[in-house]
Amino acid sequence: MAKIRVEKPLVEIDGDEMTRIIWSMIKERLIFPFLDIDLKYFDLGLPSRDETDDRVTADAAKAIREYGVGVKCATITPDAERVVEYKLKKAWPSPNGTIRSILDGTVFRKPIMAKNISPAVRSWKKPIVIGRHAYGDLYRGIEMKIDSPGRVELVYTSPGREEVRLPVHEFQGPGVVMAVHNVEKSIRSFARSCINYALGEKLDLWFSMKDTISKKYHAFFREVFAEEVAARKDDLFRAGVAFRYLLIDDAAAQMMKQDGNILWALSNYDGDVFSDVIAAGFGSLGMMTSVLVTPDGKYEFEAAHGTVRRHFYGHLKGDTTSTNSVACIFAWTGAIRKRAEIDGTPEVAAFGERIERAVLDCIEGGIVTKDLVPLMEPRPEGYQTTEGFIDAVAARLRATV
Ligand code: NAP
Numbered sequence: 001m002a003k004i005r006v007e008k009p010l011v012e013i014d015g016d017e018m019t020r021i022i023w024s025m026i027k028e029r030l031i032f033p034f035l036d037i038d039l040k041y042f043d044l045g046l047p048s049r050d051e052t053d054d055r056v057t058a059d060a061a062k063a064i065r066e067y068g069v070g071v072k073c074a075t076i077t078p079d080a081e082r083v084v085e086y087k088l089k090k091a092w093p094s095p096n097g098t099i100r101s102i103l104d105g106t107v108f109r110k111p112i113m114a115k116n117i118s119p120a121v122r123s124w125k126k127p128i129v130i131g132r133h134a135y136g137d138l139y140r141g142i143e144m145k146i147d148s149p150g151r152v153e154l155v156y157t158s159p160g161r162e163e164v165r166l167p168v169h170e171f172q173g174p175g176v177v178m179a180v181h182n183v184e185k186s187i188r189s190f191a192r193s194c195i196n197y198a199l200g201e202k203l204d205l206w207f208s209m210k211d212t213i214s215k216k217y218h219a220f221f222r223e224v225f226a227e228e229v230a231a232r233k234d235d236l237f238r239a240g241v242a243f244r245y246l247l248i249d250d251a252a253a254q255m256m257k258q259d260g261n262i263l264w265a266l267s268n269y270d271g272d273v274f275s276d277v278i279a280a281g282f283g284s285l286g287m288m289t290s291v292l293v294t295p296d297g298k299y300e301f302e303a304a305h306g307t308v309r310r311h312f313y314g315h316l317k318g319d320t321t322s323t324n325s326v327a328c329i330f331a332w333t334g335a336i337r338k339r340a341e342i343d344g345t346p347e348v349a350a351f352g353e354r355i356e357r358a359v360l361d362c363i364e365g366g367i368v369t370k371d372l373v374p375l376m377e378p379r380p381e382g383y384q385t386t387e388g389f390i391d392a393v394a395a396r397l398r399a400t401v
């Protein structure tokens with residue numbers, strides 16, 4: 001059987017623990033036998049990041065900028081415990097954080113749905129995608145604990161301008177205070193990324209803030225978002241994509257009654273919370289894909305979950321694991337399909353779709369990993385090992401060649 005040729009290179013970013021094991025199985029069994037593909041490989045496994053003083057992470061991000069599409073395995077963000085475990089020079093920063101700061105993008109999280117897996121929320125029939133702004137707010141907050149009476153003020157100084165001073169609170173006793181910020185450039189690029197994604201996937205676009213209460217901070221997000229939507233009004237209309245602005249609490253309640261097909265654009269904190277709510281509502285972390293989309297149209301695909309540490313330690317002890325590889329496989333197919341779309345190679349796109357079909361055929365035929373069993377209707381008799389599931393997908397894939 002002749003392999004299908006992929007015109008341009010794909011950036012491959014390897015990672016850690018259980019997902020690293022799944023990663024090589026996916027390549028060996030689902031990709032290499034079928035595709036003639038030039039992978040630009042970057043090893044972001046923790047030992048390699050440590051060896052290169054984390055230069056490999058920045059190099060990987062730059063490669064995505066150069067080639068346009070990348071696929072990333074989950075990676076460890078080291079804490080003190082990991083520094084000891086891996087004998088690291090230091091606790092290197094989060095690779096996703098580094099990559100995002102270089103590429104400047106928005107993260108979209110989308111559930112993978114199968115006929116025999118019913119979401120916990122009964123009205124959800126089609127995907128609800130979260131678009132999370134990944135800069136500022138709480139995550140760049142400056143905090144202060146107040147232990148005795150005193151005044152806190154907000155002060156703005158700028159050369160050649162008069163100082164602006166706002167009272168925050170006159171403390172009569174102990175308390176706590178926090179300052180957060182955001183920047184127009186980032187909010188604007190977030191809005192553009194969301195609009196591009198909604199257009200690409202033909203999803204209605206919702207955006208939610210709390211501008212009734214926060215009449216400057218949240219209102220600024222609302223205004224910037226509305227301006228970007230207005231600039232693309234004709235494109236949205238032609239694509240049949242509707243835009244709605246809702247207050248965050250209203251949106252949260254309304255979302256429960258929708259049947260899906262919505263991109264829900266959210267600020268950093270709301271996106272953090274609601275992406276987990278949506279993932280839980282649809283089923284399993286192993287069934288959630290994630291893609292970073294930059295305002296200038298570069299893409300990085302990954303699974304939404306981490307390196308599945310607990311399963312990896314089991315694997316090291318020699319236990320048989322049953323880790324769900326679906327989100328990792330869909331990271332690959334997402335990247336392959338995007339590469340094909342950019343290159344104009346429909347046969348490559350069709351192959352990506354064939355892998356996805358093979359995965360869904362397995363799940364819908366009752367061949368699943370352990371995490372999915374309690375979500376299924378009807379309940380399957382048993383479940384597959386990590387490797388067994390990927391082999392089952394490979395067998396289906398070969399049968400459709
Ligand atoms: P995790 O990998 O998301 O896994 C947490 C738990 O969720 C697992 O123990 C497992 O539950 C379940 N789970 C997640 N993915 C699954 C899958 N594919 N199949 C079956 N079950 C799955 O989080 P973690 O183990 O707490 O974190 C490990 C490392 O991942 C951390 O060092 C963190 O820094 C990193 N991380 C990386 C990324 C990324 O690179 N994008 C994202 C998040 C976390 P049971 O144990 O109950 O089976």
Ligand code: MG
Nearest residue numbers: 272273275276
């Ligand atoms: Mg979170």
